[in-house]
Amino acid sequence: MVPGLRRYARALLRDATAADDLVQDCLERAISRWGQRRGDAVRPWLYAILHNLAINRLKQKGRRGPHMSIDGVPKGVFAQEPQQDHGLHQQDVLRAIDQLPEDQRAVLLLVSVEDLSYEETAAALHIPLGTVMSRLSRARERLRRILEDNEPGSIPHLRRVK
Structure with a gap:
């Protein structure tokens, strides 16, 4: 089940690291709300959680702009001389x-x-x-x-x- 969630998350986000984070958030949310699921169909419920989290992240990314890892920033881009x-x-x-x-x-x-x-x-x-x-x-x-x-x-x- 987790490999399928990862594939779907990667297809939605087009970023492996963000997709893995999304799957982890999805599983955490599912475990914390296990009693709220309806019926025995766990798989569609997990995909619905994943999809909703992905949509929220994409909207958030649209508002905030693209995320850049600190490791991916070239040296000197954000660096400033100390002002003290x-x-x-x-x-x-x-x-x-x-x-x-x-x-x-x-x-x-x-x-x-x-x-x-x-x-x-x-x-x-x-x-x-x-x-x-x-x-x-x-x-x-x-x-x-x-x-x-x-x-x-x-x-x-x-x-x-x-």
Whole structure:
């Protein structure tokens, strides 16, 4: 009886693995509802259960779309870079920017974050253009040093105190 159910399930679903799962679900349902069968005709009853389960699966598949095994997916299709590191790096950068002197921080934020030109930054802060460029250069260098010092695995710089 089971080989016939498997053949019918494979013909309905056209997928051997899904058909085997369907037969198993059919047999489980039949056993759990054994007392609900009518008469002595078990075989047609099993085929009716199998057919109804198959129709339900096909409708469900139509709503959900095709199922793909995780083993059948090519590498890199669903893979993404972990996002936690980016968030941690952003927090490190924000903390480093907070450590900059106010004048350097203002120039760095206006040029790098707000995308103002050097001239617009000079006008906004009422300072000469050369001052904007030197503060920006010092801010970037200081920011780079702060971030390098805070990298995991970096060797701390020891100072000698007399």
